[in-house]
Amino acid sequence: DQTLLEVNDLKKHFALGGGLFGRDAKVLKAVDGLSFTVARGETLSLVGESGCGKSTVAKALMRLYRPTAGQVVLGGKRIDELSDGALRPMRRRIQMVFQDPFSSLNPRMRVRAILAEPIRNFGLAKGRADMEARLGALMERVGLPRDALGRFPHEFSGGQRQRIGIARALAAEPDLIICDEAVSALDVSVKAQIVNLLCDLQRDLHLAMLFISHDLAIVEHMTHRVAVMYLGKIVEIGPRRELFTAPKHPYTQALLSAVPVPEPGAARTRIVLKGDVPSPIAPPPGCRFHTRCPHAFDRCRTEVPKLLSVGRGHEAACHLNEASGEGTAHLSASTA
Ligand code: SF4
Numbered sequence: 001d002q003t004l005l006e007v008n009d010l011k012k013h014f015a016l017g018g019g020l021f022g023r024d025a026k027v028l029k030a031v032d033g034l035s036f037t038v039a040r041g042e043t044l045s046l047v048g049e050s051g052c053g054k055s056t057v058a059k060a061l062m063r064l065y066r067p068t069a070g071q072v073v074l075g076g077k078r079i080d081e082l083s084d085g086a087l088r089p090m091r092r093r094i095q096m097v098f099q100d101p102f103s104s105l106n107p108r109m110r111v112r113a114i115l116a117e118p119i120r121n122f123g124l125a126k127g128r129a130d131m132e133a134r135l136g137a138l139m140e141r142v143g144l145p146r147d148a149l150g151r152f153p154h155e156f157s158g159g160q161r162q163r164i165g166i167a168r169a170l171a172a173e174p175d176l177i178i179c180d181e182a183v184s185a186l187d188v189s190v191k192a193q194i195v196n197l198l199c200d201l202q203r204d205l206h207l208a209m210l211f212i213s214h215d216l217a218i219v220e221h222m223t224h225r226v227a228v229m230y231l232g233k234i235v236e237i238g239p240r241r242e243l244f245t246a247p248k249h250p251y252t253q254a255l256l257s258a259v260p261v262p263e264p265g266a267a268r269t270r271i272v273l274k275g276d277v278p279s280p281i282a283p284p285p286g287c288r289f290h291t292r293c294p295h296a297f298d299r300c301r302t303e304v305p306k307l308l309s310v311g312r313g314h315e316a317a318c319h320l321n322e323a324s325g326e327g328t329a330h331l332s333a334s335t336a
């Protein structure tokens with residue numbers, strides 16, 4: 001079985017207080033019933049506008065949050081219900097690269113200490129020489145000179161710092177790396193370099209990667225599969241090629257329409273969505289996207305669409321796909 005990570009009906013709700021006796025208590029359903037898998041050596045991208053719950057998924061997987069419901073299975077073992085003690089040896093296997101390379105590295109630690117910490121914590125080095133070899137190899141892997149081990153984070157550029165953040169994640173020898181907007185804060189040219197580095201590492205080390213991003217243009221060139229989130233739910237999931245060339249959910253189609261195409265004259269027709277993402281405290285009934293969907297009809301306002309197969313390994317949650325089956329005519333990709 002090549003499945004490394006399996007997430008089943010994951011929910012993370014936050015109670016927001018409210019009046020006496022919880023009479024007006026509100027619940028923020030940040031993640032509301034998410035299921036997906038990541039295979040060994042695979043990159044799955046989780047995309048959607050900010051506030052859709054992407055980072056909450058990451059935090060639940062890292063067990064920075066305990067899920068409200070659902071299961072997280074890593075390498076055949078449920079990790080959502082482990083005690084903190086039992087979880088410790090599993091922690092090595094999922095590592096994270098954060099958005100902000102400026103605040104995610106301790107400014108008072110030299111790179112050597114930053115990278116040695118996970119190696120020591122997880123007991124990976126066999127003696128001093130092995131530690132040195134590991135530190136050198138990590139620097140080489142992320143394209144930094146070995147003698148930079150003695151420097152402090154502030155002595156590096158943003159892109160170099162993100163390389164250090166990646167090296168720190170790799171130091172633990174993880175099976176899965178979660179990148180939460182890991183290139184969003186970087187300049188355009190640096191962004192491409194870091195994306196290329198992640199692609200190389202993913203391939204060379206056969207790493208699984210959960211790449212969280214609001215930017216479909218970046219995802220297009222690096223991912224195997226894509227899951228599109230809207231208000232705490234996956235609305236479409238599928239192989240990269242199918243999703244980019246024949247998106248089946250109106251929200252995916254709108255997001256994609258904003259992604260520039262490289263070939264001249266092949267411009268996508270921009271679909272501009274009305275309004276903002278509604279509050280996850282009071283998501284719209286029926287299809288959560290109906291308040292912004294250009295195709296919404298009566299049924300959308302009352303009935304929640306299910307994720308249904310629209311192709312091989314490709315699912316979408318939209319009543320229009322249900323009504324006319326696969327390759328529905330009126331939902332033909334206006335973005336292709
Ligand atoms: Fe739009 Fe209705 Fe499909 Fe939701 S179910 S995406 S509102 S057409």
Ligand code: MG
Nearest residue numbers: 051054055181
């Ligand atoms: Mg986020």
